[in-house]
Amino acid sequence: MVTATDAGLLAIARRTLRAPISHELRGDLGMAVLLVALFLLQAFTGILLSLYYQPAPEAVAESMQFIMRDVSWGWLMRGLHHWVSTALIVVACVHLARALFGARYRGREWFWYLGALVLPLVVALAFTGELLAWDNQAYWTVREFLSDIETIPLIGPELADIVRGGSDVNASTLSRTWTAHALFAPWLVWMLLAANLALIVRDVRRAWGGGA
Amino acid sequence: MILVLDPQAPQELIDTLQRTVEPMGWRCEVSRGEDQTVIGLSGDGDPAELEAALARHEDVDVIPIVSRQDYQRLRVRRRMMTGLAAGLGLLVAMGGAVPVAGFLMPPKGMLGEGNLVKVATASEMQRRASKPLLLFGRSMLLLRDERGRFYATSAICTHMNVCHLEWNEQRSLLECPCHGGAFDVHGNVVRGPASIPLPTYPVERLGEELFLRRES
Numbered sequence: 129m130v131t132a133t134d135a136g137l138l139a140i141a142r143r144t145l146r147a148p149i150s151h152e153l154r155g156d157l158g159m160a161v162l163l164v165a166l167f168l169l170q171a172f173t174g175i176l177l178s179l180y181y182q183p184a185p186e187a188v189a190e191s192m193q194f195i196m197r198d199v200s201w202g203w204l205m206r207g208l209h210h211w212v213s214t215a216l217i218v219v220a221c222v223h224l225a226r227a228l229f230g231a232r233y234r235g236r237e238w239f240w241y242l243g244a245l246v247l248p249l250v251v252a253l254a255f256t257g258e259l260l261a262w263d264n265q266a267y268w269t270v271r272e273f274l275s276d277i278e279t280i281p282l283i284g285p286e287l288a289d290i291v292r293g294g295s296d297v298n299a300s301t302l303s304r305t306w307t308a309h310a311l312f313a314p315w316l317v318w319m320l321l322a323a324n325l326a327l328i329v330r331d332v333r334r335a336w337g338g339g340a
Numbered sequence: 341m342i343l344v345l346d347p348q349a350p351q352e353l354i355d356t357l358q359r360t361v362e363p364m365g366w367r368c369e370v371s372r373g374e375d376q377t378v379i380g381l382s383g384d385g386d387p388a389e390l391e392a393a394l395a396r397h398e399d400v401d402v403i404p405i406v407s408r409q410d411y412q413r414l415r416v417r418r419r420m421m422t423g424l425a426a427g428l429g430l431l432v433a434m435g436g437a438v439p440v441a442g443f444l445m446p447p448k449g450m451l452g453e454g455n456l457v458k459v460a461t462a463s464e465m466q467r468r469a470s471k472p473l474l475l476f477g478r479s480m481l482l483l484r485d486e487r488g489r490f491y492a493t494s495a496i497c498t499h500m501n502v503c504h505l506e507w508n509e510q511r512s513l514l515e516c517p518c519h520g521g522a523f524d525v526h527g528n529v530v531r532g533p534a535s536i537p538l539p540t541y542p543v544e545r546l547g548e549e550l551f552l553r554r555e556s
Binding site: 176179194197198199200201202204205 | 439440442443444445446447474
């Protein structure tokens with residue numbers, strides 16, 4: 129079925145895509161593909177929104193109004209980005225819970241561990257995304273959040289300073305929130321998803337008797 | 341039926357399998373390949389009996405052979421599904437391209453060659469008419485008074501800098517629906533609570549066409 133010329137990444141990709149899926153895993157695979165698709169959509173709309181969004185306190189409100197009112201389809205992009213972030217959390221929770229209660233993580237523990245690491249990142253992305261509006265609600269949420277962080281023993285105050293980027297909530301807090309939301313967290317999620325894919329490839333190769 | 345084994349499957353395993361299935365009425369045809377070892381079974385044994393007998397061999401996959409007709413049907417179905425998925429994907433991509441292209445295009449007013457931006461023609465503006473404009477990132481109103489002169493003002497009330505003004509044709513005033521403030525076409529405050537005059541912009545007329553000048 130596989131010839132000697134079939135080597136390298138292409139062959140691995142082809143084998144993985146054509147690998148038979150056991151019946152009990154079909155639902156899980158479907159949910160996983162849905163999650164990746166939603167995450168891709170978030171990356172796409174997020175990149176588009178970043179063309180107009182300005183993460184500076186005096187410019188935030190105007191740039192967001194500009195997106196919603198002046199840019200064609202801006203309402204659609206922001207709406208999609210907003211609602212898909214919620215959908216991502218829901219789908220991720222359902223996906224993890226199904227695997228847990230169906231006990232399908234057995235023998236595939238690392239899939240579950242990686243997924244369990246993705247979930248808090250997705251929640252963090254939604255949280256920082258809400259803050260990027262930098263309105264009154266976001267400001268007070270940040271203050272609440274920081275005073276919670278400060279109560280962590282030993283490292284609390286220092287950690288709060290790192291998140292805040294200063295002694296009080298200011299422009300650099302917004303800029304740090306922006307970096308966490310747009311650069312830091314998404315890359316972590318991509319890396320975890322890549323690790324998950326590597327696990328799938330490993331399992332496929334094992335099922336084929338270690339060939340390729 | 342076909343039995344699929346590891347390519348390095350030991351000969352003893354194959355012999356064991358042969359001894360197991362031959363009494364059930366199957367004839368074995370062993371073929372060792374690079375990726376898998378395949379044992380073709382022909383004969384008219386009972387498939388259920390076979391599966392039960394081989395259930396304890398976890399390293400042996402039992403695969404039923406489909407008939408030529410079934411195989412054709414499966415192929416056609418798979419091709420149809422592939423085509424359907426590709427077609428739907430293409431449709432979605434095309435539908436998605438429109439909003440994305442629109443989003444990437446900077447809004448009108450951000451564009452415009454030179455410093456003059458055409459906003460209307462003189463004939464489309466009746467006397468006492470108004471036209472909302474979105475220019476240079478601002479909401480504006482283009483107005484024409486009862487004597488036929490053109491004015492352009494900001495459309496945002498200076499009281500809270502939030503509410504959009506409405507043009508009252510009868511009284512030739514810009515009225516704020518939020519707190520009742522009013523301005524005339526020159527931007528002067530006619531009625532409070534606003535105290536700051538409305539920003540105005542000179543309208544330039546070249547023949548039939550009306551232009552606003554981009555501020556430097």
